[in-house]
Amino acid sequence: MREFVRQVAVLGRRSIMRTLRQPASIVPSLLFPLILLAVNTGGLRGATNLEGFPTDSFLDFALGFAFLQGAVFATVNSGTDLARDIQTGFMNRLALTPVRGVALIFGQLAGVAVLALLQAVVFLGAGLAAGASVRAGVSGALVILILSFLVSVAFAGAGALLAVRTGSGEAIQGLFPLVFATLFLSSMNMPRNLIDADWFRVIATINPVSYLIEGIRSLILEGWNVEALALGFGVVFVILVVGIGGAVLALRSRLARV
């Protein structure tokens, strides 16, 4: 166990340093979600006049989406970093050492975890500074930070799984539009009960991203909604298990020691 922790620590330090040394990874992942938040809040303010809209502040409604958009960057960053390690042969050299696959994935996610924490604090701080309020209070804000952190790590795990399967950074970058699509085909811009088009409501309902957004949104708009939070944490748990578990399993063939 001590050896496992040491392996995670060494690989985690490398991952964190690599993340911090790439402003091109950090700046867009902080800036773009805030830009889109500002633009959507301005452009869709009129939506709050629709009958049944849950709040009179579109900023409060849209704030949850910023966390999810940040998580998409986590997917791409972690996937690209891991794929680069495969392409440059770093993984092959690691295969010569006794490092365990699970330690490698956990260590690899450390950089994203630090970035995710930074994102969550910045997005929440910017939202509050712009006039948003969290109905669930200070403890609710803390739960938002935890859920958003877990979402980013879960998405990063999915990115790692894709990286191990494809072994190509270019393929990960190419998946960005598809990952981005899952955000847009959700309840990000409109509550599901106010979506006119039946087909879109069905897509938004089966899209797990809707429940992640609604989990965070419920704390901001409603206070403590146990059902929304259970669905949010449940979905994030499933993505965590599938992403990280799948990446560890797929890594066995990458780290085949013959």
Place this chain on the structure above:
Amino acid sequence: MSSSTDRGGSFVSVAHGVAWRNLHNHFSHPMYYIPSLVFPLLFFTAFTGALGALTDLPGFEFEAGYEGFQYVFVLIQSAAFGGVFTGFAIARDFETGFARRLLLAAPNRQGIIAGYALAALGRWVFTALVVTGVAFAAGMTMPGGVGVAGLYALALLVNGAGILFASGVAMRMRTVQAGPLMQTPVFLALFLAPVYVPLAVLDGWIETVARFNPFTAFLEAGRGFLVGRPTTVGLAFGLAVALLVLFGWWAHRGLRSAESAG
């Protein structure tokens, strides 16, 4: 006389060669053409699907429905980004060293920019055809009839302005890492226009910004063409031509910068 004919001939042959190569590369690799298709289709699907209820807002009147309202945005967006994505290809050509060999070999270097602009046009035409097909399948109508040609003419000018802007950046930076510098200003200008609701329904800071944003004139004029009630046509075309001239100069200076870099 023969010298000017030679210059004209070499300009055309360089432009043709660059355009053909770029189009061939683009359509041979799904990883290049899929993103330029996915984004407009995604915006169209997500906005028309989720935000149709916005037509119930007081002051929102548009005869072609929300599908038509968003179609114009998506068409203009795809035109602008058709130019930007071609700018990525220019940057990639510099990274691989191809562009430097092209600068050495081309008898008329202005033809290089023209070739990339032709390629951007070809790429956008393909995207526009797909987007238009999807919009019709989604139930869009065109009450404006043949007057809608004005919308496509406007989008074509926006595509030209987009590629000239992006090629100016690409030829100065000569790296794919300049992608955000090409993409972000265009993305911001697009989304700071009346994307979701008409200008009359916007309020607050975004309404002020939208009033001074050239893309607002493009969208308002385009939507006017679609429903057969042309509006702000002179302003929109005037701004589009002005942007073409400005970014044409910007691209020309970019080419000079690439030439002097060797």
